[in-house]
Amino acid sequence: MASTEYSKELHIALLAVQRATLLTKSVFHSHAKGTLDKADASPVTIGDFGAQALIISALQHNFPDDEIVAEEEAKDLRENSKVRQTVWDLVQNSKLSDDAAEKELGGAIASVDSMLDIIDKGDSKGGSKGRIWAIDPIDGTKGFLRGGQYAVCLGLMVDGDVKVGVLGCPNLPVDDSQPLTEDIGADATDAEGKGVLFSAVQGKGAASRPLGKGSLANESTIGMKPISNISDATFCESVEAGHSSQSDSVAIANKLGITKPSVRMDSQAKYASIARGAGDLYLRLPVRKDYVEKIWDHAAGDLIVREAGGQVTDTEGKRLDFSHGRTLKENKGVIAAPKDVHQHVIEAVMSVLGSK
Numbered sequence: 001m002a003s004t005e006y007s008k009e010l011h012i013a014l015l016a017v018q019r020a021t022l023l024t025k026s027v028f029h030s031h032a033k034g035t036l037d038k039a040d041a042s043p044v045t046i047g048d049f050g051a052q053a054l055i056i057s058a059l060q061h062n063f064p065d066d067e068i069v070a071e072e073e074a075k076d077l078r079e080n081s082k083v084r085q086t087v088w089d090l091v092q093n094s095k096l097s098d099d100a101a102e103k104e105l106g107g108a109i110a111s112v113d114s115m116l117d118i119i120d121k122g123d124s125k126g127g128s129k130g131r132i133w134a135i136d137p138i139d140g141t142k143g144f145l146r147g148g149q150y151a152v153c154l155g156l157m158v159d160g161d162v163k164v165g166v167l168g169c170p171n172l173p174v175d176d177s178q179p180l181t182e183d184i185g186a187d188a189t190d191a192e193g194k195g196v197l198f199s200a201v202q203g204k205g206a207a208s209r210p211l212g213k214g215s216l217a218n219e220s221t222i223g224m225k226p227i228s229n230i231s232d233a234t235f236c237e238s239v240e241a242g243h244s245s246q247s248d249s250v251a252i253a254n255k256l257g258i259t260k261p262s263v264r265m266d267s268q269a270k271y272a273s274i275a276r277g278a279g280d281l282y283l284r285l286p287v288r289k290d291y292v293e294k295i296w297d298h299a300a301g302d303l304i305v306r307e308a309g310g311q312v313t314d315t316e317g318k319r320l321d322f323s324h325g326r327t328l329k330e331n332k333g334v335i336a337a338p339k340d341v342h343q344h345v346i347e348a349v350m351s352v353l354g355s356k
């Protein structure tokens with residue numbers, strides 16, 4: 001592998017997200033359909049803990065001095081031995097089939113107690129200094145549970161700036177050119193041709209490759225689709241009306257002359273989908289004034305879209321600011337669009353939200 005800036009970080013992040021995403025898929029298959037009482041926890045809980053443990057263990061092996069901001073903590077596992085054992089069994093059985101890659105990630109976690117300590121290493125406060133990884137082990141909880149879109153998310157920030165981003169999207173089509181449709185998220189799990197790893201390094205563009213089970217070869221460069229007429233745009237938004245205002249998005253679409261209905265999908269799969277040109281815009285419009293977005297819900301997607309030729313800001317046109325700890329407390333909502341139309345979209349957003 002050529003050694004350029006952040007190439008080791010990218011390589012390890014891809015392998016770590018690949019291994020964790022495969023774990024979440026196995027949880028979906030073994031726990032989603034009727035065995036919940038045995039596990040005494042929801043599959044999302046088991047998948048979240050397992051994926052977080054695997055990613056942090058790989059990061060600690062390779063970058064022991066880096067800090068980590070991750071969504072979960074081990075408290076519930078420490079208190080519930082049945083769930084703890086379920087997660088531990090799963091983590092022990094989640095190995096990449098490529099032995100050399102598994103070795104690069106540091107191999108197996110030594111014991112159940114070290115697994116708990118590893119999960120709790122994601123408690124950094126974040127901030128504007130140093131190297132900090134942001135992890136969302138299962139983003140799009142509801143999507144995961146319904147067999148739709150979800151993403152395993154990992155980003156590296158250096159002094160508050162995102163340098164590397166990786167998204168594991170097991171239920172998106174491998175084919176970058178497949179257009180988004182209304183039902184792309186429904187019942188997609190394990191259908192033929194599904195499962196993608198997206199990545200970006202600052203200044204080096206964005207790429208996709210099949211999630212697969214083995215090597216990371218077959219990378220393709222991705223880019224946003226040029227839009228000649230904004231009224232032809234396809235926009236994505238959250239499935240959950242509580243996460244993004246669906247009435248405001250209709251008003252903004254009207255203002256832009258967009259007639260196509262939105263494509264609703266859970267998770268950072270929205271960022272990935274527009275970055276590969278399968279859709280054009282991502283609107284995340286605040287519903288509750290008091291909600292602050294979390295950095296792990298946006299770090300990887302923000303970089304992947306910007307490296308694919310897009311711009312990502314909040315609803316007032318300010319870049320997302322990852323230097324304020326675990327949240328994006330200086331931003332409200334997210335607007336992602338191809339660079340050359342982004343300002344036009346922001347004007348429509350501000351005129352709709354400003355007139356409320």
Ligand SMILES: Nc1ncnc2c1ncn2[C@@H]1O[C@H](COP(=O)(O)OS(=O)(=O)O)[C@@H](OP(=O)(O)O)[C@H]1O
Nearest residue numbers: 138139140141142238239240242243265266267291
């Ligand atoms: N009120 C409110 N407003 C905005 N965002 C919220 C809100 N509440 C939660 N969240 C976060 O949304 C994350 C999932 O985002 P999605 O775009 O996938 O939403 S949805 O799943 O389609 O509903 C979700 O991430 P996960 O918990 O990892 O799924 C939350 O961090």
Ligand SMILES: [Mg+2]
Nearest residue numbers: 136139140297
């Ligand atoms: Mg999330």
